[in-house]
Amino acid sequence: MSFPRITFWRVVLGAFLVAGFCATVLRFARGLGAATHLSNAFPWGLWVGFDVLCGVMLAAGGFTLTATVYIFHLDKFRPIIRPTVLTAFMGYVLVIVALFYDLGRGWFIWHAIIMWNPRSVMFEVAWCVMLYTTVLTLEFAPILFERLRLEKLLRIQHAIVIPLVILGVLLSTLHQSSLGSLYLIMPNKLHPLWYTAWLPVLFFLSAICVGLAMTIFESSLSSRHFGKQLELSLLRSLGRVLLVTLLFYAVLRFLDLYHRGALKLLAMRSYETNMFLLEVALALVLPIALLMIPRVRESAGGLYLCAVLVILGFITNRLNVTITGMEASAGVHYFPKWSEIAVTGSIVGIGFAVFGLAVKYLPIFPASGERSATPVPAASQAAPRLSHARP
Amino acid sequence: MSKAILYDATICIHCKLCEQGCAQRNGLPYDDSIAAEEKQSEHKFTVVMAQGDKYMRHLCMNCLDPTCASVCPVGAMQKTAEGPVTYNVSRCIGCRYCMVACPFSVPKYEWGKTNPRVRKCDMCADRVMAGQQTACADACPTGATKFGERDALIAEAKDRIAGNPGQYINHIYGLEEVGGTSVLLLSSVPFANFGYPSDLSSEPRPLLTHQALAHIPDVLTLGGLLLGGIWWITNRRSEVALAEAETSDPESRGKRREG
Numbered sequence: 269m270s271f272p273r274i275t276f277w278r279v280v281l282g283a284f285l286v287a288g289f290c291a292t293v294l295r296f297a298r299g300l301g302a303a304t305h306l307s308n309a310f311p312w313g314l315w316v317g318f319d320v321l322c323g324v325m326l327a328a329g330g331f332t333l334t335a336t337v338y339i340f341h342l343d344k345f346r347p348i349i350r351p352t353v354l355t356a357f358m359g360y361v362l363v364i365v366a367l368f369y370d371l372g373r374g375w376f377i378w379h380a381i382i383m384w385n386p387r388s389v390m391f392e393v394a395w396c397v398m399l400y401t402t403v404l405t406l407e408f409a410p411i412l413f414e415r416l417r418l419e420k421l422l423r424i425q426h427a428i429v430i431p432l433v434i435l436g437v438l439l440s441t442l443h444q445s446s447l448g449s450l451y452l453i454m455p456n457k458l459h460p461l462w463y464t465a466w467l468p469v470l471f472f473l474s475a476i477c478v479g480l481a482m483t484i485f486e487s488s489l490s491s492r493h494f495g496k497q498l499e500l501s502l503l504r505s506l507g508r509v510l511l512v513t514l515l516f517y518a519v520l521r522f523l524d525l526y527h528r529g530a531l532k533l534l535a536m537r538s539y540e541t542n543m544f545l546l547e548v549a550l551a552l553v554l555p556i557a558l559l560m561i562p563r564v565r566e567s568a569g570g571l572y573l574c575a576v577l578v579i580l581g582f583i584t585n586r587l588n589v590t591i592t593g594m595e596a597s598a599g600v601h602y603f604p605k606w607s608e609i610a611v612t613g614s615i616v617g618i619g620f621a622v623f624g625l626a627v628k629y630l631p632i633f634p635a636s637g638e639r640s641a642t643p644v645p646a647a648s649q650a651a652p653r654l655s656h657a658r659p
Numbered sequence: 660m661s662k663a664i665l666y667d668a669t670i671c672i673h674c675k676l677c678e679q680g681c682a683q684r685n686g687l688p689y690d691d692s693i694a695a696e697e698k699q700s701e702h703k704f705t706v707v708m709a710q711g712d713k714y715m716r717h718l719c720m721n722c723l724d725p726t727c728a729s730v731c732p733v734g735a736m737q738k739t740a741e742g743p744v745t746y747n748v749s750r751c752i753g754c755r756y757c758m759v760a761c762p763f764s765v766p767k768y769e770w771g772k773t774n775p776r777v778r779k780c781d782m783c784a785d786r787v788m789a790g791q792q793t794a795c796a797d798a799c800p801t802g803a804t805k806f807g808e809r810d811a812l813i814a815e816a817k818d819r820i821a822g823n824p825g826q827y828i829n830h831i832y833g834l835e836e837v838g839g840t841s842v843l844l845l846s847s848v849p850f851a852n853f854g855y856p857s858d859l860s861s862e863p864r865p866l867l868t869h870q871a872l873a874h875i876p877d878v879l880t881l882g883g884l885l886l887g888g889i890w891w892i893t894n895r896r897s898e899v900a901l902a903e904a905e906t907s908d909p910e911s912r913g914k915r916r917e918g
Contacts, residue, residue: 301770308700308767311758339886341893372753372768372775383733383750389868390732390756392875434886441878449871453726453760453864456856468871
């Protein structure tokens with residue numbers, strides 16, 4: 269086995285992994301206090317805000333695309349199913365890894381299975397994580413079965429794929445929205461630019477936007493680094509849907525701010541308004557404006573840029589809800605400690621690395637020439653003919 | 660028969676014997692340096708603050724419908740019928756949602772430990788269950804902290820305000836806040852001066868969550884029906900299209916058989 273070539277990103281990954289290892293030792297040998305800048309005044313920080321909330325959001329492509337292909341039968345998107353399901357599956361696994369860092373007593377995480385409190389949003393979150401990770405495992409399984417030539421298991425998976433996808437979409441709907449619902453109970457703590465009864469709906473809608481953006485992002489990245497990519501026409505379709513979804517979200521967000529009388533807060537210059545404007549510029553204004561320009565919307569580079577903006581914008585949104593918007597009521601300023609950043613960076617790095625390995629060794633992208641031997645359901649075979657058959 | 664604590668800041672003399680009594684009952688260290696700390700923490704569950712000659716106590720409000728108990732995913736926080744809100748460490752997974760969600764930011768955490776607990780005043784649950792009063796009320800030499808039936812204490816608080824309107828602001832803190840609490844406060848200056856949130860509605864906080872959680876069955880049933888229905892229609896359409904293509908286009912039929 270040859271030694272991997274040294275590249276800039278591999279050096280960055282290596283540095284993060286070394287720092288992440290030190291941070292892990294610190295976290296589990298000396299506790300949360302030594303490894304984080306969390307305090308009694310600020311109990312949730314980067315690990316909740318990024319690793320959990322953003323992690324789940326970035327995994328949203330899974331349910332968006334499986335619904336598109338399996339439920340709505342838009343079969344032209346079938347080639348993107350695998351990379352998005354892979355991302356979603358990895359996203360959830362990494363969220364669970366992050367939970368073990370953040371939970372004070374993570375080894376009792378299974379308590380949620382037997383010690384119920386259905387009044388708690390966190391209880392809903394816990395069950396969604398458990399059930400949807402199971403669903404994602406089953407959705408991801410065929411990729412492994414195929415590689416290992418387990419034909420019988422493949423057939424069983426195909427028999428249950430529709431109920432599985434429906435369950436996945438329902439669980440995702442609940443899970444994405446419930447992360448917003450977590451904050452419904454603290455109207456006097458979360459800043460009014462972000463606190464709204466519509467938080468669950470906004471979280472759900474933005475998850476769909478990010479799901480679409482992640483699909484474009486991954487495809488572009490894969491084409492650069494692995495020479496495996498999706499047809500530009502597919503990315504263009506995704507770009508158009510992304511534009512519509514972003515517009516819908518933007519209108520809803522604006523109306524919510526307007527009806528709550530929160531728009532006037534923007535007249536005041538403050539840390540919160542600046543962060544709000546940054547979020548809105550990245551997530552909504554810039555990508556919507558760019559996607560409106562046909563030349564941008566039709567080009568691979570333009571779509572990639574818009575996808576990156578949307579992803580960064582909604583990451584800012586989640587961090588604004590969890591950190592920026594909570595600072596004023598807490599009376600403290602929170603900035604993560606090096607060890608928090610190291611763990612988060614390692615987790616993101618591992619995500620990229622595993623994705624790269626999976627693309628390399630598993631049938632993720634439809635490689636030209638070596639079409640997968642998956643038994644495709646009859647309906648999907650029919651679809652490509654649809655356009656020819658119609659008189 | 661729900662019990663409560665009435666703290667009257669105008670009778671308080673800032674002797675901090677309640678702090679000491681609390682530390683003793685909870686097995687916490689207490690010395691001059693801890694006495695000087697003006698913040699609730701994992702080793703100090705109650706604090707008497709001073710601003711000039713005005714004093715105010717901080718302790719867990721032991722809400723009637725506690726936010727912490729409603730948000731805890733594993734039910735580690737419980738409201739007892741007698742009044743105290745208790746914490747059961749053997750259930751806790753350490754998510755700290757109780758700390759984030761508490762409208763009074765009462766629960767504290769053992770950040771320095773590798774097997775940390777949430778720490779807070781539990782209104783001396785063991786003593787109250789045994790028919791005793793809380794350690795802080797027991798230690799108070801002036802009656803500023805008084806333990807009793809919640810209804811009786813409310814009546815008494817109202818009498819005190821009515822009897823000395825100049826001495827009190829006309830507000831029993833905890834009577835209405837977040838649906839009422841088992842700790843009631845009287846003061847001559849606004850409670851916000853001592854960090855008590857002044858913008859709390861009388862709506863119990865768990866109702867805010869309930870409005871969202873109540874939709875879960877809708878999402879599961881209607882959502883499931885909707886998705887299943889859409890799948891049935893699109894699938895049927897594909898099947899029909901396939902059948903039509905086969906009957907009207909013998910060439911494609913032949914191709915399909917070969918494939």
